Amino acid sequence: MVETKSWTGRVLSTANYVLMIALSLLCILPLIHIAAISFSSNLAASSGQVSLWPVDFTTDAYHFVLGKPDFLHSLAVTLKRVAIGVPINLLLTLLMAYPLSKEQRVFPWRTAYAWFVVFTMLFHGGLIPLYMTVRETGILNTIWALILPGAVPVFNVVLVLNFFRQLPKELEEAAFIDGAGHWTMLAKVFVPLSLPVLATITLFSTVGHWNAWFDGMIFMKSPEHYPLQTYLRTIIIKLDFTSLGSEDAIREAENISERTTRAAQIFLGSLPILLVYPFLQKYFMKGMVLGSVKG
């Protein structure tokens, strides 16, 4: 866009900066507020003195949370889930996207296979049949219940296959002439050229595994197998019903002292994302946009 240096133009431009900065603050301030509560004393937090900076700074809440065996258990489940799940997601995405990115004459029935894959995005049998299938395959209450049902991230397959298709054909021909097979082609030509999109789907899949809670809730029978977010759900999702009756008011009074602990758990639950996301962020604009919206 070309700058027009009029007086009104400058005012509007300033207003625009103010608005955009306000919007970005809107996205980050609630998190800062929660972090401030988690580092404040119970008294300060429950009497509502904390806004964006801790009052009576203390790390008591963190000592308490990190000393709880339940929290550490579920953290271990989530770490295991990310460590196993993300590589499986990536591997299966590559293995499916590569053949699907080929022409019909290289991979016969390609369109039919592609529809086989895409159909799973369009139609679901629903929660109950999925639950029964997971139970019948005997993986209920194991880490595999969190990994196998979502092992093929179809949306990522589509992103990657679209990215593969717009790589120059000449490279592929040259590599074939030099005697490369499909496996070499995938590993030595396609993968190195697709780093932006691979970084993007790695981020998506890591965040997905880190954030998932519902599958943990339905596929895990005992709370000690809960992944972190499922465990956190049982702790931090407690609605405030003080205004409804005295019995609730009593329970609420007990909850108030938990406020800093809950805040600490919310903050810990989002911390890894806060740490990883800024570094991968620069890739996903490129990776996602090239993969999904062509032209």
Place this chain on the structure above:
Amino acid sequence: MFLPGALLLLIYHYVPAFGFVIAFQNFVPAKGIFHSKWVGWDNFTFLLQLPNFYQVVFNTLYISVMKVIAGQVVPIAVAILLNEMRLRWVKRSVQTLIYLPHFMSWVILGGILIDILSPTKGIVNQVIRAFGGEPIFFLGTPSLFPYVLVGSDLWKDFGFSTIVYLAALTSINPNLYEAAVVDGANRWKQIVNITLPGMAPVIILMATLSLGQILNAGFEQVFNLYSPTVYETGDIIDTLVYRMGLVQAQYALATAVGFFKSIVSLLLISTSYYLAYRFANYRIF
């Protein structure tokens, strides 16, 4: 190469997809799919007689239509305004911050919302009280609940949704703007006559694609924010399926609701993909 993934899809997508047949059975878990009695459309007629079924369908549509509209308009506006920013580092910082909530789970965001919206100790109500207002129980008032859902969904995703629009903006030919300035167009005129028409194909694409999602009012969000007090306005198809199926163990009924939703969704998504192909020349692969 194709085989391992295909096998997993077969087991965990196609097998459950055929599991919908229990919607037509008087399903007894001990007997399994093969020995339960077939009852035809009985489960569906039963559902249609439930008074709260219509309420739930209405809630789902009401919430998701509002989400679709807000979720399109705001990101388009934000993308245009971001595009007007000249200082690159400010622009990039703003982008980084507004994408962030998208990457948080609804458990985390739900926890944050419950805290800041709490009628007794939440910061939002403290501000309202400071200005002399009455505290509002945002998550416990049925008439407000749908708006809290739309607002918080917008908060989570408006930033991330700007990405596609920003990409569309980068493909607009800069010469057009120079020509417009020569012809004396101010910034507003440039936006109306160049930027918006330039974005039109992507806007049409996103609008048609969102049509297919109209029965998804956001299970994860609603599930983490609702309570019996607001079922009347906040219960959606997916939360109803969850409560009927996994809490009350009415497997056949829950599957019938889920099947109804899947079929309607399939029709909607197929239609929206077809429209996207017709009007925006979009293909998935």
